Amino acid sequence: MSVAAIIGGGVIGGGWAARFLAAGWDVRVFDPDPEAGRKLDEVLANARRAAPGLSAVSGPAEGKLSLHGTISEAVAGAAWVQESVPERLELKRKVFQQIQAHGDPEAVIGSSTSGFRPSQLQGCATRAGQIMVAHPFNPVYLLPLVELVTTDANPAPLVACAKDILSEIGMKPLHLRREIDAHIADRLMEAVWREGLWLVKDGIASTEEIDDAIRFGFGLRWAQMGLFETFRIAGGEAGMRHFIAQFGPCLEWPWTKLMDVPDLTDELVETIADQSDAQSGAHSIRELERIRDSNLVAIMRALKWADWGVGALLNEQDRRRAPDLSQADLARPIRTMELTVPLDWTDYNGHMNEARYLETFSRASDRFMEMVGVDADYVATGGSYFTTETHLRHLGEARAGDPIRVETTLLEGGGKKMHLFQELYHAGDGRLLATGEHMLLHVSLETRRTSPPADGVAARLAEIAAHHAKLPPPDDAGRGIGAAR
Structure with a gap:
């Protein structure tokens, strides 16, 4: 360790x-x-x-x-x-x-x-x-x-x-x-901080108005593209050279007080502190920290979807941490997904929202598909699996911060079919939280119709299906809504 x-x-x-x-x-x-x-x-x-x-x-x-x-x-x-x-x-x-x-x-x-x-x-x-x-x-x-x-x-x-x-x-x-x-970042932040102090001192804007100018405007651009890439886009199709030619002369105009620092008199300090209290005093520091953290996570997760900036970094870390399913033990259900329930996956009842159960099973299905060879490269060649039917059973609660895992059994993997049965467990105490049964069909992305999978995918499915056929059949496989077995 x-x-x-x-x-x-x-x-x-x-x-x-x-x-x-x-x-x-x-x-x-x-x-x-x-x-x-x-x-x-x-x-x-x-x-x-x-x-x-x-x-x-x-x-x-x-x-x-x-x-x-x-x-x-x-x-x-x-x-x-x-x-x-x-x-x-x-x-x-x-x-x-x-x-x-x-x-x-x-x-x-x-x-x-x-x-x-x-x-x-x-x-x-x-x-x-x-x-x-x-x-x-x-x-x-x-x-x-x-x-x-x-x-x-x-x-x-x-x-x-x-x-x-x-x-x-x-x-x-x-x-x-x-x-x-x-270093670098503090020098950039201090430049903005100096300008903010002058804007307050000169009575141009309040602390809240300055923060609004950042968080509703350029701050959102900076969060995902930084400074120079943002300005490159501002130059239009001609890019950075045009931007500098158009806005470079403005740097000589008296817009900034970058090299001057206002005297932090008692009056200025009290003005800033009073405005800050009016802006944010309804929350304790700990409450503001939690608000900040929730907002940061939401922004960073959106960038994960775009695979951009900090999102690309987080996706790469996920790939490094993901278990190697090529080494999975086929003599038992395959552990396809492990994660901790995020804060925003919970609903007004204080537990994981039903849509997130489906998302978890969907991620597990994607991992299983990658395991049998249906990865990004395969999809790029024009083949994939589409889900045609899903049945979920919600058996227990999962709350924010709970560790959960999915175990996947292949019930059928011949021809165009991929029939999966999945169990969602609390990874800490072992409780069964939900089951999901899914029928997927292989599809040609060119014709959008069913088609046989590639030979390598079919062979891998057949191998796993042969092993899983030796397992006891899941009690609830094939169960309809409300139907007891």
């Missing part, structure tokens, strides 16, 4: 802990705050509530969390040490000295710093090459970007190791080979 040590268990450190735990790592946390345990539990509760909605497959079993009274206890044997202490350079250097005195010399030591350069952090270090910036974004357990900033002191194999680990836990490492104050 891999071990990560988190030094500083606040909002960012707690988010790192949640990210590593969800990836199956054991996590050791050091934080001198007597409230650290409570605060960490609240961050983990948010993560466990929201993060399952990002994955279409079940992740590894959550790692073990432990809190430690000293840095030396926390870092012993850890392969990754993440420093997330307050932004004071001398404090960070002192922490690094303690980490290196007691930790593994081969471990990656990452800093969550949003502003310091790695060369500053490496000063006075026993082994400068161990230390690098790994700057995440809040909430760390949902947002995958991490700015990995290194220097010539960092050996290439250790940098490669860091990238591999970050990718393994579902993050997107953005490697800056040239250090700069505040």
Whole structure:
């Protein structure tokens, strides 16, 4: 079991802990705050509530969390040490000295710093090459970007190791080979922040109006295409060159106060704070965190459907985590689907909506089809299976956060037919939650009529059907609505 040590268990450190735990790592946390345990539990509760909605497959079993009274206890044997202490350079250097005195010399030591350069952090270090910036974004357990900033002191194999680990836990490492104050993203955010402060100070807009300008406008474009790709489209068919030719001269106009910072007088601070209270004060910080997380998951799942941006990253992670059905034991029903019930799959009754049962069985059917060779490449050649009839039975409740699995039995796989019987179980306590029976027919996508499957698909179906014919027939196969067996 891999071990990560988190030094500083606040909002960012707690988010790192949640990210590593969800990836199956054991996590050791050091934080001198007597409230650290409570605060960490609240961050983990948010993560466990929201993060399952990002994955279409079940992740590894959550790692073990432990809190430690000293840095030396926390870092012993850890392969990754993440420093997330307050932004004071001398404090960070002192922490690094303690980490290196007691930790593994081969471990990656990452800093969550949003502003310091790695060369500053490496000063006075026993082994400068161990230390690098790994700057995440809040909430760390949902947002995958991490700015990995290194220097010539960092050996290439250790940098490669860091990238591999970050990718393994579902993050997107953005490697800056040239250090700069505040890295990339914070510099961009600060530019917008400066403009926002001036707009409030000059009485042009309130905090809510500025936020509305972002969340109802360009923020939606940025969420899926970023800055330059968005502007490329704005240039029309001529692309970026036309956009720059048309709007480039505007950069010389007095639109911005980018290089000026308004004085943060007591009056300006009170104005901003009062407007912020009026805008969002009806919700506690924890409530706002949960609202934020739910919205992020919904946006990121939409991008999964488009297979774009962060959605493409999440889809790739799902593919890595999906079980290899080519090695499935054909002497028993095939486990075709494992996942955790996402938050938005529940309805007003507090349990999984009936449509999601069908979606789960549909995903399991797709996985079975891939197993017999009906994958994207096969469909591209013009063949597929269409579902002609489905019968579902709802036998138990599943709630948000419940682990579930589907086991699939092939009742018939000859000719044009694929007759499946599927059972949905609670993966924790083993309860049978639902059954689904499905008749599918092979179809030519050119004629939209039934057709025989390719020889390889037919042979694989026949092989599985021969094995499954030896299983006891499911009691409820062929059952009609309300009909007792």
